[in-house]
Each structure stands twice: as C-alpha cells, then as structure tokens.
Amino acid sequence: MDTAVTLRFASQPVDLSALGRALRGRIIEAGDPSFDDERQVWNLAHSAQPLAIVRAADARDVATAVGFARRNGIEIAVRSGGHSLAGHSTGDGVLVIDLRDLRGLHIDPAAGMAWAGAGLTAGEYTAAVAEHGLATPFGDTGSVGLGGITLGGGIGWLARKHGLTIDSLLSVEMVLASGQIVTASESENADLFWAVRGGGGNFGIVTRFCYRLHPVDQILGGALVLPPTRDVLRSLVPIAAAAPDELTTIAMIMPAPAHPAMPEEHHGRLSLVLMFVYAGDPEAGRAAIAPFMAVAEPYGVLASPMPYPGIYELTAGGAARHASTTRSVFMRTLDDASVDAMMAAIDVIPAGSMIQLRVFGGAMSRVPATATAFAHRDAAVQVSVMSAFVDEASAPAAVAWNRGLFAALEPKSTGVYANFLEDEGDARIRAAYPAGAYERLAEIKRRYDPANVFHRNQNIAPR
Ligand SMILES: Cc1cc2nc3c(=O)[nH]c(=O)nc-3n(C[C@H](O)[C@H](O)[C@H](O)COP(=O)(O)OP(=O)(O)OC[C@H]3O[C@@H](n4cnc5c(N)ncnc54)[C@H](O)[C@@H]3O)c2cc1C
Incomplete structure (x- = not known):
C-alpha cells in the first residue's frame, strides 16, 4: 500500500509504513475501514481529519510515535478517552497517539x-x-x-x-x-x-x-428534582457546603428526566436536578439531603442505596457523542447578581443547554494550594454553561445564549478549571493556574518540553 502522503505540517511527503513496522501496536490511516469511527471524539464540534492514528500497545510504542512525529515535523495529538471539550485529542493533519489499548x-x-x-x-x-x-x-x-x-x-x-x-x-x-x-x-x-x-x-x-x-462501598445516590427558583438557587451553596464531607452534589438546571420515580406530569419540566453521592451510611445520607427539600417541595426524589459504580449508570447519557460548547467559572460564592443572571437565562434557555453547579469544600479544599498544579482549592462553587447543539440551524442561538450568560457571570469569576476550558485564549489558561502556578509550570515545561512538542492542550509555553 502506498502510504506516502503530503502533510500540512511537514515539508516532505512522509512514509508512514516505517512507523507501522516499528510499532507493536497498529497504525490506522485514512482509507482503513475503521478510520472514520476511530477518528471521532466525544465533542463532534471538533470532528477532524487526522493524518493517522497510532494505537499504541505500550510505552515504547508511544516513544516511537513521538520520535517519528518529531523527526518528520508532524503535529501530535494525544488521546486517552477522547472527551476533551476543546477537541484537543484530534486535529486536521495530526498524528493521534491513541492510548485506548493501554488497558492494564x-x-x-x-x-x-x-x-x-x-x-x-x-x-x-x-x-x-x-x-x-x-x-x-x-x-x-x-x-x-x-x-x-x-x-x-x-x-x-x-x-x-x-x-x-x-x-x-x-x-x-x-x-x-x-x-x-x-x-x-x-x-x-x-x-x-x-x-x-x-x-x-x-x-x-x-x-x-x-x-x-x-x-467506598454502598452509597446513597440519586437526584432531587427541585423547582428552579431563586430561593433554591440561593440556598444551594450554603446547604451543600455545610453538609457532611460524605455528600457531594452536582446540580443541573435542565429538563427533568422521564424516570419512573418521577411523577409523569413533571417529565421534561425545567428543573434543578440535584444529583448527589453520599459516600457513607445511606440513612445518614437521607438526613444530609433533607435540608434541600426544606427549601422547596421536590418534583421528584430518586434516592437509593447502591454500589458506588451505580452512579455512573445514572449519568451514562453523558457518554453520547454530540457537538457542544461550554464556558465555566469558579466562584467564591453565588451572589444575588449571579443568581439573577441565571434566573434571566433560565427563562430563555435553548433546547440542549443547561447550567451546571458544583459546590466544593471538604477534602479537596483542605489540600494546600501549592501542593499541586491545580491551585483553586478555595473555590466554593463552579458554574458551567453547557450547550449541546440539537441541530445545525439552532447552534448560533445556543452559542449566543451560552456566551451571554457567561459574560454575566465572568465578573465574579475567580478562575477556571483547565479541563472545562475550550480554546479560549491565554488569559483563560492563566486563570486556570493562579498564585504562581502558571509561572512554575512554564519553568517545568522549559525543562521537559522546550520545543513545545506537546501543545495540543491548554498550552503552557516554555519559559
Ligand atoms: C461528558 C463529560 C463529563 C465530564 N465530567 C467531568 C467531571 O465530572 N469532572 C472533571 O474533572 N472533568 C469532567 N469532564 C472533563 C474531562 O475531565 C476532560 O474533558 C478530560 O480532558 C477528558 O479526558 P479524556 O482522556 O477522556 O480526553 P482526551 O480527549 O483523550 O484527552 C484530552 C487531553 O488531555 C491530554 N491527555 C489525555 N490523556 C493523556 C495522557 N495519557 N498523557 C498526556 N496527556 C493526555 C491531552 O492533551 C488530550 O488532548 C467531563 C467531560 C465530558 C465530555
């Protein structure tokens, strides 16, 4: 097979067959029957045409692929689960180093x-x-x-x-x-x-x-489906932050699920779906979620003891590939102006869009900010505006809604989580690494990757 192709990033045609022969794993190129599926990533907004995909069998294969790409001036994308919101694990003309076969x-x-x-x-x-x-x-x-x-x-x-x-x-x-x-x-x-x-x-x-x-064995897991009112939003952070460490919540303003435990009249009704895990005694878990129900009568309550992996069954829908866009902020509190902005946005929320709120504290906040490159240990809450595109025609309106709410929330932002960034520019990458973390990362980058070989990511330029 003739594998010589002209690359966007290389000045000479590159013969990929030499790479194929050097691998214990395999290389998948355009024309291979599986290529079209293999190249897809979770966020279909970043559907791209890589040069080829290396399914590495071990660390040596990864090193071989890195060396080959460098010698031939080919851009590298790294893929593990393919869920990058920014689509960084693929790209036009790149060599995808795909780790999915590293399953030990x-x-x-x-x-x-x-x-x-x-x-x-x-x-x-x-x-x-x-x-x-x-x-x-x-x-x-x-x-x-x-x-x-x-x-x-x-x-x-x-x-x-x-x-x-x-x-x-x-x-x-x-x-x-x-x-x-x-x-x-x-x-x-x-x-x-x-x-x-x-x-x-x-x-x-x-x-x-x-x-x-x-x-971690049995948990109490599930969701409280609450009316998305101003009072519910205002009480979310104080209640969730005061709960025992065993309780972690992730709330989503979205249509209520058509779950058998939900009264049918509420199916699809815009709600604050407060998903939770109580990693401890289920009875203590019921007590821990009670304060949320004191604020407003839930539309429905789904709360059952389950083995911990059971919670992933409830969120399995998130695995489905679709095109989407996200903007996210960390905040120290959810103040009235931010709640008002969300209430106004809820009134005109497009189909496929949602607002996700995660309240922190507990063990993650007790780690010193300088202990790891993730330094936002004092964030109280994360608000993420997530818009899945239901079709191409409605996408521009969904993006406009998404960016409108983000603009209203951003003045209160204390930073952002790198994994919830798209390609939003250097200032936002810096916002992911406060208090000297960015500078320290840039220095370490210079020592380990001075040529910035690994740059399809939230890129820290070598200093
Ligand atoms: C549906 C959904 C739910 C999510 N929920 C959460 C959540 O609850 N909490 C949370 O923290 N995040 C969450 N995220 C964000 C998620 O953590 C990031 O998108 C993450 O980058 C995805 O990892 P991946 O390996 O699947 O992605 P990939 O697209 O494979 O990788 C993303 C990037 O990470 C780097 N990378 C991946 N693997 C390696 C590796 N082995 N070595 C070096 N670099 C590597 C590369 O730069 C790569 O481009 C969610 C994302 C989605 C789509």
Missing part, C-alpha cells in the same frame, strides 16, 4: 493502590476496584478517560470525601518529548509530578497511573 489494571487491595493503563475509562476502573469495596475519585461520567481527567485535576462524586483525582495520585509512568520513559512521584522527578497534577498534557504522555484506593 493491577489492583493491590492490601497496599491500597492500583496501577492503571491510561486507556481505561473512569467507569471501567471504578467498576473493577469496586469489586474490592474500593474507589478512587474521578468525575461524574464513566466514559471519561483516566488520562485527561487525571492530568487536569479530576473533580467528581467523591471530591468532598476523598478529594480530587490528583489527591489520590501516587505515581505516573510517562514518555517525555525526548522519548525517554520516566517515573514521576513525590520521590522521583518531583517537579514533574507536581506539574502533572493539574497541568494537563503539557509535560509528556502518561502511559500508566498509580492511584490510592479508598474504602
């Missing part, structure tokens, strides 16, 4: 740790370790890849009880821009280990993660 998982319950390949999803890992009554904190949706969520920070259902994903990260194996395969931990390459705990894919390609495991 070694669970050591006695030592309370697990080594996991970067190709696993949060849901796969969570289901496997739950067999031992254990868990590591990840996000709200099981289909998200370990790679992206961990390197950005990882804010999910156990954030208040056990912290961010990175707070349970013990060590990583990674391939540097030089092709060298190294370990980073508190005791080895400690600067790199600090940087990968929040600094994203800037410093190399992580092939394996070692996580701490926590005892």
Whole structure:
C-alpha cells in the first residue's frame, strides 16, 4: 500500500509504513475501514481529519510515535478517552497517539493502590476496584478517560470525601518529548509530578497511573428534582457546603428526566436536578439531603442505596457523542447578581443547554494550594454553561445564549478549571493556574518540553 502522503505540517511527503513496522501496536490511516469511527471524539464540534492514528500497545510504542512525529515535523495529538471539550485529542493533519489499548489494571487491595493503563475509562476502573469495596475519585461520567481527567485535576462524586483525582495520585509512568520513559512521584522527578497534577498534557504522555484506593462501598445516590427558583438557587451553596464531607452534589438546571420515580406530569419540566453521592451510611445520607427539600417541595426524589459504580449508570447519557460548547467559572460564592443572571437565562434557555453547579469544600479544599498544579482549592462553587447543539440551524442561538450568560457571570469569576476550558485564549489558561502556578509550570515545561512538542492542550509555553 502506498502510504506516502503530503502533510500540512511537514515539508516532505512522509512514509508512514516505517512507523507501522516499528510499532507493536497498529497504525490506522485514512482509507482503513475503521478510520472514520476511530477518528471521532466525544465533542463532534471538533470532528477532524487526522493524518493517522497510532494505537499504541505500550510505552515504547508511544516513544516511537513521538520520535517519528518529531523527526518528520508532524503535529501530535494525544488521546486517552477522547472527551476533551476543546477537541484537543484530534486535529486536521495530526498524528493521534491513541492510548485506548493501554488497558492494564493491577489492583493491590492490601497496599491500597492500583496501577492503571491510561486507556481505561473512569467507569471501567471504578467498576473493577469496586469489586474490592474500593474507589478512587474521578468525575461524574464513566466514559471519561483516566488520562485527561487525571492530568487536569479530576473533580467528581467523591471530591468532598476523598478529594480530587490528583489527591489520590501516587505515581505516573510517562514518555517525555525526548522519548525517554520516566517515573514521576513525590520521590522521583518531583517537579514533574507536581506539574502533572493539574497541568494537563503539557509535560509528556502518561502511559500508566498509580492511584490510592479508598474504602467506598454502598452509597446513597440519586437526584432531587427541585423547582428552579431563586430561593433554591440561593440556598444551594450554603446547604451543600455545610453538609457532611460524605455528600457531594452536582446540580443541573435542565429538563427533568422521564424516570419512573418521577411523577409523569413533571417529565421534561425545567428543573434543578440535584444529583448527589453520599459516600457513607445511606440513612445518614437521607438526613444530609433533607435540608434541600426544606427549601422547596421536590418534583421528584430518586434516592437509593447502591454500589458506588451505580452512579455512573445514572449519568451514562453523558457518554453520547454530540457537538457542544461550554464556558465555566469558579466562584467564591453565588451572589444575588449571579443568581439573577441565571434566573434571566433560565427563562430563555435553548433546547440542549443547561447550567451546571458544583459546590466544593471538604477534602479537596483542605489540600494546600501549592501542593499541586491545580491551585483553586478555595473555590466554593463552579458554574458551567453547557450547550449541546440539537441541530445545525439552532447552534448560533445556543452559542449566543451560552456566551451571554457567561459574560454575566465572568465578573465574579475567580478562575477556571483547565479541563472545562475550550480554546479560549491565554488569559483563560492563566486563570486556570493562579498564585504562581502558571509561572512554575512554564519553568517545568522549559525543562521537559522546550520545543513545545506537546501543545495540543491548554498550552503552557516554555519559559
Ligand atoms: C461528558 C463529560 C463529563 C465530564 N465530567 C467531568 C467531571 O465530572 N469532572 C472533571 O474533572 N472533568 C469532567 N469532564 C472533563 C474531562 O475531565 C476532560 O474533558 C478530560 O480532558 C477528558 O479526558 P479524556 O482522556 O477522556 O480526553 P482526551 O480527549 O483523550 O484527552 C484530552 C487531553 O488531555 C491530554 N491527555 C489525555 N490523556 C493523556 C495522557 N495519557 N498523557 C498526556 N496527556 C493526555 C491531552 O492533551 C488530550 O488532548 C467531563 C467531560 C465530558 C465530555
């Protein structure tokens, strides 16, 4: 097969067959029957035509692909679970280094740790370790890849009880821009280990993660479906922040689900769907959610004891690929002006759009801000404006609504979570890394990737 193609980023045609022969894994090029599916990522707004996809079989393959791309002047995109909101795990003309075949998982319950390949999803890992009554904190949706969520920070259902994903990260194996395969931990390459705990894919390609495991067995999980009133919004942060650490909530202003536990007359009704995990005794969990129901009579209550992975079944819809756009802010409080802005936006919310509110505190906030590159430990709440495009014709109106609400909230923003950024410019990347974190990351970037080989990410330029 003739694989010589002319690249956008290379001055000479490149013969990919040499790369194919050097790999233990495989290379998938345009024309391969699986290429069209393989190239797709979660956010279909970033559907692109990569040059080829390397399905790496091990860290050596990753190093081989990095070396090949560098020698031939080909841009690299790194893919773990493919859920980048910004579409960074693909691109026109890029070589995608796809880690999905790195699926090794070694669970050591006695030592309370697990080594996991970067190709696993949060849901796969969570289901496997739950067999031992254990868990590591990840996000709200099981289909998200370990790679992206961990390197950005990882804010999910156990954030208040056990912290961010990175707070349970013990060590990583990674391939540097030089092709060298190294370990980073508190005791080895400690600067790199600090940087990968929040600094994203800037410093190399992580092939394996070692996580701490926590005892998490039965939880109380589900959702309170509340009317989206001003009072409900105003009480959300005070109640959720005062709750026991076991309770972590993620609220979404969206149509109520057509769930059998919901009275039919409320199906599809615009609501504040307060999803929650109480990682402890289910009866204590019922007491912890009671204060929300004192503010307003719920349209419906879905609350059941379940094994921890059960919560991912309730959010499985999030795995479906679609085109979308997101704008997000951290805030110290949800003040009246912000609540008013949200109430006004709710009145004209387009189909497919929602406002997501996450209240923090607990374990994630007790880690010192300088301990990891994720430094927003004092954020009280995150507000994310998320718009899925139901069709092409209505997309411009959805974007206008999304940006309108974002503009109203931004003056109160104290920063942003790198994993909830799209391509929004350097000032927003800097807002993800406050209090000297950006400068420290830029310095570490200079040492490990001075040529900025890994730049399809929330890019920190080498200093
Ligand atoms: C439906 C949905 C729900 C989400 N929920 C949450 C949530 O609850 N909490 C939360 O914190 N985040 C959440 N996110 C955001 C998510 O953490 C980021 O989008 C994350 O980057 C996705 O990781 P991924 O591996 O699936 O993505 P990918 O698109 O594969 O990777 C994104 C980028 O991360 C870098 N990267 C990925 N893997 C590696 C690696 N092994 N080595 C080096 N760099 C790598 C690369 O720069 C890559 O382009 C959600 C996203 C979606 C789409």
